[in-house]
Amino acid sequence: MKIWKQQLAIWLAYSISLYSFFEYLTDTITAIVHVASFVGTQLIAYYSNTRIVLPHFFEQKRFGLYVLLNMILLIFGSIVTSISEQFTPEALTNINGDSALIHYESPFALEPLIAHAMPSFIAIFIAFVIFQHRKKAIRDQRDLALIKAEKNFLVQQLNPHFLFNTLNNIYSLTSSNNPKGAAAVMTLSKLLDYSLYGTKKEFVPIAKEIQAIENFINLFKLKDDSIQRIYLEVTKVDRNFSVAPLLMLPIVENALKHGDLEQTSTGYVAITITSDEKHLYFTCENSYALPKKVDQTGGIGIKNIQRRLAIIYPGKHAFKITSASNKFSVSLTIDTYGA
Structure with missing residues (x-):
């Protein structure tokens, strides 16, 4: 099996598992919104690191740019995840259920910014671990x-x-x-x-x-x-x-x-x-x-x-x-x- 097929299978299995988890805790639409925002930002963070950030900046010892680019990815992922949550059924329904008012929470608030950055952080961390493992495998070969x-x-x-x-x-x-x-x-x-x-x-x-x-x-x-x-x-x-x-x-x-x-x-x-x-x-x-x-x-x-x-x-x-x-x-x- 080619590498891209293996990766596609892993991402699909991960998305299905994540959807099952969220769907069990909330509702179908909320689960879909969470999976779309989580997996979407993780895909961007993971492949940006494996294809660009790690080989061209970390590997070249340009650590300042490496940290800066990953901070941008974390902030981007946090904002996307935070905004997407405003469109879940729970956020679109007011307390009394009489209207569809959006209860807006600023994505730039510190606590939600950190919490919503976790999916991207996990993807960046996994990309780093896999990159180091591949480097070691190549070196050993x-x-x-x-x-x-x-x-x-x-x-x-x-x-x-x-x-x-x-x-x-x-x-x-x-x-x-x-x-x-x-x-x-x-x-x-x-x-x-x-x-x-x-x-x-x-x-x-x-x-x-x-x-x-x-x-x-x-x-x-x-x-x-x-x-x-x-x-x-x-x-x-x-x-x-x-x-x-x-x-x-x-x-x-x-x-x-x-x-x-x-x-x-x-x-x-x-x-x-x-x-x-x-x-x-x-x-x-x-x-x-x-x-x-x-x-x-x-x-x-x-x-x-x-x-x-x-x-x-x-x-x-x-x-x-x-x-x-x-x-x-x-x-x-x-x-x-x-x-």
Whole structure:
């Protein structure tokens, strides 16, 4: 259904409801007069705001003119409503019912002016709320489009250097007929399948993200047989639960890339994934040697994750980064039932 048809249906339903209310309290003619004045002034106030006042004055920060124009709309609506009431049967009949004298009440009196301005005020308020809601929706759509573009960019940034090293390691294994070579090729294939195709979906089973983390770790260990201090603990997690893809994997990649796992005998990376009845918990901690080196790709990855969380899990997540005592830690909590 087109927007104008939806709006027409809403205004008709509103007018019928308003007429039923007034007709129940008064008489048919009075109800018609009230509905005509109320809805007429509200239509003018609402569409003047949505088409002219809000986009051309409020949005352009011309607040003085915005207030002035709405004051004019309120006064106009009050006068029209006040004058229309003088033509109801009650107003046209004198106290004794002997003549049709008009009991005129000045529309410029303060109390009736305020009371009769309420229909227009309500329309202006609703127009403002809807305008702000539409602005937020448009802004969120732009952010989501940018996030999707940045997510694709992030995938591309994650893969090339890692792929180059992994392929070299696999080549070394296969050239020496090491049986680990075939397994490494299969692991790389699964990781690529998830990175290229799994991330096209808005949500994936958490089992796929965990499997991708496990595959990434296994391929990373191909660099050096001495790399053993990578700990992944997964406990009490419903693996069928859906989560946005590539939220945890980039954090693990950053930990492996920026930590001192390969430089020191005490370097480590510890990853835990667990859950309770309401929340999913993820933590990734790594040691590092000072001075800590962080490149722009890592920064983009973290910012991308934070922005995606804000849009996909608004008010239903907690993301925290701490760095102290040569330890870098990232924790993520997601409300699994509210998401």
